[in-house]
Amino acid sequence: MTERGYGQFCPVAMATEVLGARWNILIIRELLCGSSRFNELRKGVPRMSPALLSKRLGELERFGIIVREMDETSGSPTYRLTEAGEELRDIVMSMGVWGQRWLESQLSLKNLDPSLLMWDMRRNLNPSPLPDHRVTIQFLYPELSRGQKKWWLIVDKHASEPVDLCKIDPGHEVDLYVATDLKTMTAIWMGIITVADATRRGTLRLSGPHSLTTCMSAWMGLSPFAQETKQVRESV
Amino acid sequence: MTERGYGQFCPVAMATEVLGARWNILIIRELLCGSSRFNELRKGVPRMSPALLSKRLGELERFGIIVREMDETSGSPTYRLTEAGEELRDIVMSMGVWGQRWLESQLSLKNLDPSLLMWDMRRNLNPSPLPDHRVTIQFLYPELSRGQKKWWLIVDKHASEPVDLCKIDPGHEVDLYVATDLKTMTAIWMGIITVADATRRGTLRLSGPHSLTTCMSAWMGLSPFAQETKQVRESV
């Protein structure tokens, strides 16, 4: 990529100069999903170095796609999409739908990452089917390394942040245990298999009260693209 | 870009691995516009080396976005979009619309290129307002170098290819002369100014029969994004 531009006046080419730069679409995706602070964004693009993220944020601001503002209360910087950036929502979503429909799910299932998965689940979890009191759910991935093995989702409808994610034991009594492997959990999240499938095969085990286990597919929000039906590739 | 992937299972990330690779969106744009042969594609991405184009076509084929087939009659290879590729049309068009709405037109007008412009005009010219007989239109860009100065568009409704583009004098009598500068002509094509504007300012001069000059904005198709209204950037 010895120089960035395409030397074309075509608006598609102009847009591609911005949107085609590595990482940019994913940064915009994070902002569209509601992240706004630097270290929040980092969680969504963990393989990106902070230096590069900072650089890209600057570029996106110069292009008028995001603005950097100081948060009144916390005093820390905040990024949000401008109107121009917000108008990218349909494009980014369409790309996701297209990816889900046409790219091999096998490929996705090679890019497993528990942090990203749990972070996504935190974001999309739906508290409403859950009881009114605080609920603690522990996820266990036995095959993973020490630091990645255990995760806690704490749901409290009445808290300021209804869903919280921890990697260290919050100390609460656990209401529901979910034991599975990362590939299974990711496949469920992506809509490739269901909770029922995995339970039947024995790759997912739930232990806790019936009131929590039976409605798992209700409170566990899936990926926004989960319901997109997979298409079969055209064979030559 | 030390490695290509993002390491994320998210469908947006998967799609971005394919669509974000340099040039790919522009190649797809060309295919969507109807190009199908290698050297036809090259005209749409002149700054791309043939080696790289070839490589990218191979990748796109492996991803199931295009297929390479042999043309029965000519015996030469042909590329066309698969169903998966065709489903990218809305995304690519949306990117163009977004680019036209939000990116500085000044930027576009720094990426002038007469070959791309004339090639685009050839593609979008609308023969129907023109007379039934063959019409030859000569474009003259006095400021350009010898090889880029003169262009001929030959329109013949009854020919197999209704619109032809030449860089060398086809020898026909010219019906309409268009003299202008490249920036003006590009701005007209992009919908930034109109033929009438440019004529009034004297940056575009037409000489030929009234029947051809008055309906120029009718036969000269504009960019597919020309009617998108420009938006003003959010000021901080």
Next chain:
DNA sequence: CAGTATCCGATGCGATACTG
């Protein structure tokens, strides 16, 4: 016409460490 082959330079970007 439709590509390959080869070469080499620029730079994007990843890794790590550090600071206010």
Next chain:
DNA sequence: CAGTATCGCATCGGATACTG
């Protein structure tokens, strides 16, 4: 928490020439 600073390599891709 929110970034900067620095370094060095891998690789992307541009240029040119060549081939069936």
